[in-house]
Amino acid sequence: MNDEERNPGGAGAAFDASGAPGDRAQAASSEGAAGPGQQAGAAPTLPPEVLIVVPVRDTVLFPGTVFPIAIGRESSILAAQQALREERPVGILMQRESDTAQPAPIDMHRTGTMANILRYVNVPDGGHHIVVQGLQRFRISEFVRERPFLAARVVTIDEPDEQGPEIEARLLHLKQQAMEALQMLPQVPQELIAAVQNATAAGALADLVSAYLDIGRDDKQELLETIDLRARIDKVSAFLAKRIEVMRLTQEIGKRTKATFDERQREAILREQMASIQRELGEGDGKSQEISDLSQAIDEAKMPHEVEELARKELRRYERMPEGAPEAGMVRTYLDWLIELPWAEPEERPIDIAEARRVLDEDHFGLDKIKKRIVEFLAVRKLAPHGKAPILCFVGPPGVGKTSLGQSIARAMHRPFVRVSLGGVHDEAEIRGHRRTYIGSMPGNIIQAIRKAKARDCVMMLDEIDKMGRGIQGDPSAAMLEVLDPEQNSTFRDNYLGVPFDLSRVVFIATANMLETIPGPLRDRMEIISLAGYTENEKFEIARRYLIHRQLEANGIAQGQATIDDEALHRIIRDYTREAGVRSLEREIGRALRHAAVRIAEGSATEMHVGADDLVEILGAPRFENEVAMRTSTPGVATGLAWTPVGGDILFIEATSVPGKGALILTGQLGDVMRESAQAALSIVKHRARGLGIDEERLGKIDIHIHVPAGATPKDGPSAGVAMFTALVSLLTDRTVRSDTAMTGEISLRGLVLPVGGIKEKVVAAAAAGITRVMLPARNRRDYEEIPSDARDKLEFVWLERVDQAIEAALEAAQEPALR
Numbered sequence: 001m002n003d004e005e006r007n008p009g010g011a012g013a014a015f016d017a018s019g020a021p022g023d024r025a026q027a028a029s030s031e032g033a034a035g036p037g038q039q040a041g042a043a044p045t046l047p048p049e050v051l052i053v054v055p056v057r058d059t060v061l062f063p064g065t066v067f068p069i070a071i072g073r074e075s076s077i078l079a080a081q082q083a084l085r086e087e088r089p090v091g092i093l094m095q096r097e098s099d100t101a102q103p104a105p106i107d108m109h110r111t112g113t114m115a116n117i118l119r120y121v122n123v124p125d126g127g128h129h130i131v132v133q134g135l136q137r138f139r140i141s142e143f144v145r146e147r148p149f150l151a152a153r154v155v156t157i158d159e160p161d162e163q164g165p166e167i168e169a170r171l172l173h174l175k176q177q178a179m180e181a182l183q184m185l186p187q188v189p190q191e192l193i194a195a196v197q198n199a200t201a202a203g204a205l206a207d208l209v210s211a212y213l214d215i216g217r218d219d220k221q222e223l224l225e226t227i228d229l230r231a232r233i234d235k236v237s238a239f240l241a242k243r244i245e246v247m248r249l250t251q252e253i254g255k256r257t258k259a260t261f262d263e264r265q266r267e268a269i270l271r272e273q274m275a276s277i278q279r280e281l282g283e284g285d286g287k288s289q290e291i292s293d294l295s296q297a298i299d300e301a302k303m304p305h306e307v308e309e310l311a312r313k314e315l316r317r318y319e320r321m322p323e324g325a326p327e328a329g330m331v332r333t334y335l336d337w338l339i340e341l342p343w344a345e346p347e348e349r350p351i352d353i354a355e356a357r358r359v360l361d362e363d364h365f366g367l368d369k370i371k372k373r374i375v376e377f378l379a380v381r382k383l384a385p386h387g388k389a390p391i392l393c394f395v396g397p398p399g400v401g402k403t404s405l406g407q408s409i410a411r412a413m414h415r416p417f418v419r420v421s422l423g424g425v426h427d428e429a430e431i432r433g434h435r436r437t438y439i440g441s442m443p444g445n446i447i448q449a450i451r452k453a454k455a456r457d458c459v460m461m462l463d464e465i466d467k468m469g470r471g472i473q474g475d476p477s478a479a480m481l482e483v484l485d486p487e488q489n490s491t492f493r494d495n496y497l498g499v500p501f502d503l504s505r506v507v508f509i510a511t512a513n514m515l516e517t518i519p520g521p522l523r524d525r526m527e528i529i530s531l532a533g534y535t536e537n538e539k540f541e542i543a544r545r546y547l548i549h550r551q552l553e554a555n556g557i558a559q560g561q562a563t564i565d566d567e568a569l570h571r572i573i574r575d576y577t578r579e580a581g582v583r584s585l586e587r588e589i590g591r592a593l594r595h596a597a598v599r600i601a602e603g604s605a606t607e608m609h610v611g612a613d614d615l616v617e618i619l620g621a622p623r624f625e626n627e628v629a630m631r632t633s634t635p636g637v638a639t640g641l642a643w644t645p646v647g648g649d650i651l652f653i654e655a656t657s658v659p660g661k662g663a664l665i666l667t668g669q670l671g672d673v674m675r676e677s678a679q680a681a682l683s684i685v686k687h688r689a690r691g692l693g694i695d696e697e698r699l700g701k702i703d704i705h706i707h708v709p710a711g712a713t714p715k716d717g718p719s720a721g722v723a724m725f726t727a728l729v730s731l732l733t734d735r736t737v738r739s740d741t742a743m744t745g746e747i748s749l750r751g752l753v754l755p756v757g758g759i760k761e762k763v764v765a766a767a768a769a770g771i772t773r774v775m776l777p778a779r780n781r782r783d784y785e786e787i788p789s790d791a792r793d794k795l796e797f798v799w800l801e802r803v804d805q806a807i808e809a810a811l812e813a814a815q816e817p818a819l820r
Contacts, residue, residue, distance in 0.1 A: 045086060046151055051114065051138065052079045053091045053150035054130075057098040060220035061113040062207035063134040063159070071128050073102070079149035080117060080130050089114050091138060091154060094221055105143040105150065111225045114138050114156065134207075137224065159203045160229045170233040171202040177240045178209050184247045203229055206236045215239050268322060291319050294335055302344040307499045311338045334436060337443060337497065341450060346457040346505055349414045351382040356412035363408040364401055365541045366534070366788075370394075373529055374409060381413070381507075388486035393465070393510040393523075396531030397647035397761070399581015402511040403461060409509065410459035418453040420445045423464035428474030431483065433496035443496040446483055446503070457505040465522075466512035477519050484508060484525045513645045532760045533580025533647040535790035536768055539573050540566070542582050543589060551590045555597045560607070562596035564589065567612040575622035576615070578768070580647025580761065592618050633739065636731030638810070640723030641744040641766055641774070642715070643758030648765030650742055652709055653720060653727040660703030668708035671716025678706050680749060681725040684803060685732065688751070692807070694732045704728065719756035721747035722775065725803050726810050735811040742766045743775035743810065745800060753800040759783040767791040775800055775809055 046052065054069075054076050061067055069092070071077055083090045093112035095103040115132040122128060137157040145151040178196045182188050192212075199205035210223045219239065226232040298311050314331055321328040356378050360371045374392075381389055394402040403419070410417035425431070425445075434441035442448070449460055468476050482488045489503035510526055512518060534542065548564060572592075577584040595618045596608035610618065636655040641648060664682055666675050682704065689696045706724060708715055722745040730737050744762055746754040755777045766774050767790070778799040784792075798809045 046082075046145075048088075049153060050144055050151050051091045051154045052083045052088065053093050053108070053112075053143075053152055054079050055093055055095050055103045055108060055150065057095060058217050059092070060094055060211075060217065060224055061092040061115055061132060061134045062211045062224060063113055063136050064204050064207055065211040066118065066131065066133045067211070068129055068131050071130060075102075075147075075149040077128055080120060080128070082149070084117055084120055089116050089135060090132070091115075091152070092132060092134070093140075093150075094217065098217070103150075104146060105152075108140070108150075109221055109225075110140045111157075111221075112138060112140075113224065114154075137227070157227060159201075160227065162202075162229050167202050167229065167233075170230065170237070171199075171205060174202075174205055174209065174233055174237050174240070175199065177237060177244065178205070181240060181244050181247065184244070184251065202233055206233050209236050209240060213239055214243060291315065294318075294339070297339045298335075301339050301341075303338070304343065304499075307338065307343065310499055311335060314338075330436065330439075334496075337447075337451070341447070341497075341501070342454055342456045344456075346455060348385055349457070351378050351413055353379055353382070359412045360408050363404060363411075365545055366538045367401070367405075367531065370405065370529060370531060374405070374412075378409070378412060388504075389507070390527040391484050391486075391508045391510065391525055393512060393526035393528050394531055395512045395515055395528055397513060397533055397580035397645065399579060399583035400531045400533060401581075402531060403463060406459060406461040406509045406511070409507070413459065413507065415507065416453040416455050416458045417461065418449045418458050419461040419463055420449050421463050422476070423467040424469060425476050426469030426471040426473065428476050428479045429495065431476045431479035433494040435495045436498070441496055443494050444479075446492070447494045447497065447501065450501070450503075450506070456502065457507070459507045459509065462508060462510040464512065465510040466514055466517045477522050480522055481525065484510075484522065530760070530786075532786070532788060533764045533768075534582060535764060535788050536570070536573050537790045538788070539582055539585055540569055543569050543573070543585060547582065547586045547589050548593075551586065551593050554590065555593050557593060557597055557600065561600055562593055562608040562610070564592060564610045565612070568592075568610055568615060571612045571615055571622075572619070575624055576619055578624050580764070588619060633736060635734050635736050636727055638723045638727040638730060638737045639739075639742040639771070640720045641742050641762035642717075642719070643761050648758060648761035648763070650765055650769045650771070651715070651720070653723045654707045654709065655724075655727040655731045656705050656707075657702040657731060658705065659701065662700045663703040665703060665705040666707075667705070668711045669714045670708060671714065673718050674708075674716050674720060677718050677721040677746070678724050680747060681721055681728055683749060684725060684747065684751060685728045687749075689732075692729055692733060694729075699732075704731070717756075718746040718754075719744045719758075721745060722753060722800065722803065722806050726806055729807055730811055733811070735813070737810050738773065738812060740771060741773040741775060741798075741810050742769075742771045743800075743806060745775070745777040745780075745806075747803055751803045753777045753802060753806065755779040760786045760788075763787050763795065764791050767794045772796060773798065775806055777801075 054071065055073075056069060059067065059069055061069075071080060079090065091112050092115050094109050095107050096109060097107065100107050113134045114136055115134050117130050118133055119131040120128070121131070136159065138154040139157060141153040141155055143150060143152040175196060179193075182193055182196065195208060196205070199208065206223075206229075210220060213220070213236070223232060223235055223239075226235060294315055298308060298315065301308075301311075303311060314335055318328060318331045318335065321331065353375060356375060357371070360374060364371070377389065377392060380387065394405060396402060406419075407417050422445075429444065431444045431446060433444035433447060443451075446460075450456065450458070453460070462480075465480070468480075470477070482492060483503065486504060489506075491500040492503045493500050515523060515528065544566070552559065552562065569589075572588050573585060576588050579585070592610050592615070596605075596610065599605040599608055616622075638653045640651045640653050642651045643649075664679060666678055670678070685692065685694065686696075686699055689699060706727070708720075722743045725747055726737060726743065729735075744756055744759075746756055748754060759776060759780050760783060763774060763776075764787070772794065773796045775798040778801045781799060784797070798805075800806050800809075
């Protein structure tokens with residue numbers, strides 16, 4: 001499309017560029033004038049009341065201003081020539097859409113400017129220009145012709161002749177704004193400055209300023225259509241104020257940029273002079289040697305082609321940078337990261353299955369099923385080293401050996417081991433890295449661990465994966481989806497590196513204390529291996545084989561200088577610790593050995609033997625005691641089993657009655673689900689009161705209070721339903737619950753006992769607490785094989801299908817009534 005009917009120099013050039021419209025008009029006329037008679041095919045003469053219309057695309061002509069306009073459409077050329085022949089004015093009217101090639105009357109605005117054609121110019125390239133001077137505004141009444149050019153009947157609009165202090169004040173303010181704008185522009189024609197200074201009519205000044213304002217075509221058309229003098233001056237003043245502010249900011253930015261450039265130029269000159277002085281003194285060019293070393297390191301890194309190209313590109317950038325440039329340090333750090341990562345394909349490391357079994361047995365006692373699964377994992381890795389092996393996730397309470405199992409796997413595979421702690425991570429950039437645009441940015445934890453291990457086939461332990469958070473910086477668990485997906489992690493892209501890195505040879509092993517906080521998609525990518533708490537015998541063996549030896553070394557005691565006998569170990573396990581793992585046990589052993597270390601260090605003894613009778617003196621009074629028998633010796637108390645993130649535990653359900661109106665009182669920080677279980681248990685008791693031998697009238701005259709001790713600890717879940725029902729029946733029938741029995745299970749209003757989770761942890765806790773009999777839901781028989789054999793051998797199992805069976809198995813026989 002030709003640039004037809006456009007202002008060749010731009011309508012607002014006076015207030016944001018050099019040059020003036022008067023210069024442009026003179027230039028247009030200097031190309032040589034041509035008479036209108038050069039065009040043939042003149043149209044018939046029009047009546048005097050009809051105005052010839054010249055459509056323009058982006059130009060708004062204001063009264064009293066002179067502008068050159070390029071015309072290229074045949075209809076516009078004919079219109080200009082006809083007006084010149086008949087010596088009549090034309091109407092300069094802007095079309096609504098500048099892209100319309102042949103505008104019809106419907107495409108035109110209705111307000112324009114009547115103008116005289118001062119000059120008609122033919123330029124050497126075949127174009128046509130007219131120089132026009134605006135006379136006054138007009139409004140279209142009707143179009144009378146469309147071909148060969150537009151013509152219309154119009155109503156001229158006279159300029160309002162308003163006077164008064166308010167108009168004069170607006171005139172002075174606008175004049176001051178215009179002079180301020182002109183002073184900010186270079187090479188402003190003196191004629192324009194004089195025209196602004198000498199303006200006496202407010203309307204004329206507003207039109208003059210509007211003509212040269214750098215604003216949009218629609219804004220200019222709005223000013224042309226504003227007839228009210230006050231409103232027009234206010235609009236022009238507002239537009240001009242905005243342009244002055246923009247020009248002021250532009251000048252300030254330009255000054256700051258120039259100052260910065262001058263300072264950098266000065267630094268560059270000084271550095272060049274310094275380099276020349278060093279060359280004269282015969283000193284070597286350290287930068288060249290550094291570039292050579294980096295280039296050699298890139299060659300030796302065996303990067304993929306795409307990564308090597310990027311490294312070479314960054315090296316060339318670094319070579320061109322001055323040493324003191326702020327970005328030089330960032331580029332050098334990036335090159336160091338690329339060079340130090342293990343890009344080369346790792347060599348195959350042999351896996352000896354027999355040796356792997358030996359290492360696992362040497363490092364860990366028990367855990368037979370876990371070891372069997374790890375050996376299977378290693379066997380698959382040996383037969384298919386490039387296959388997509390599963391991601392193992394060890395789940396269990398603290399202190400059961402999850403992290404040390406990962407170290408044993410690394411030893412068995414002869415691979416470096418590296419640990420990444422994910423606990424508390426709540427920023428996606430901790431996994432994917434920060435983008436290099438930020439100062440101090442660096443790769444994510446995964447790439448950092450690879451660099452630390454110096455091997456692409458390392459064993460990477462993702463510790464505490466269940467404790468990742470989520471914040472405004474993103475969801476790190478979502479970023480882990482790519483890391484732990486064998487289909488995607490071969491092209492893992494860290495934001496800092498910006499290139500893919502192959503993680504498919506890394507052996508990922510995750511650890512967690514609980515599964516509930518791990519998002520479903522992330523959990524689906526891992527194979528879950530559960531580690532239950534240790535039994536007393538297992539803790540004893542672990543202490544005897546590993547913990548004592550480790551604490552002897554930690555406290556500087558030689559072998560044979562201090563010993564702890566077996567009975568003392570059992571007492572420490574039973575009376576001083578109660579946990580699923582062995583961390584507290586190791587701390588207590590350490591305390592006992594430190595007592596021996598003091599005696600040996602001060603010379604009062606050369607050898608120390610710690611026996612069971614010495615523990616009270618060394619460790620203090622026992623912290624835990626078997627309170628089951630004491631607690632359940634009265635009616636209304638039942639022993640329940642609970643699951644916690646750190647293993648199983650026992651809890652007591654206590655019920656009592658006070659005079660009242662049948663209300664249920666619940667205390668002990670019980671959650672909503674546990675409260676509902678208590679309500680369900682009471683409803684079953686009321687429904688079956690007659691069959692249980694309970695006085696129904698008494699239930700309406702008492703309030704029942706259920707309390708679960710350890711009130712500072714929040715408790716929730718449905719698994720205490722059986723224990724609550726048993727405690728209520730015990731209270732209302734005045735029969736005690738057997739002190740050797742603990743129970744778990746959810747109940748329904750129909751009296752069914754429903755399955756619950758955490759059976760393995762709960763049973764281990766029951767055995768550790770001295771319980772000899774446990775009552776479990778019959779539908780949890782499937783979990784029996786998961787219970788450690790030591791715990792199974794100590795316990796009698798009662799499988800419940802209905803609550804009636806619980807009452808028969810748990811309650812002692814009714815006692816003879818006693819006087820109260």
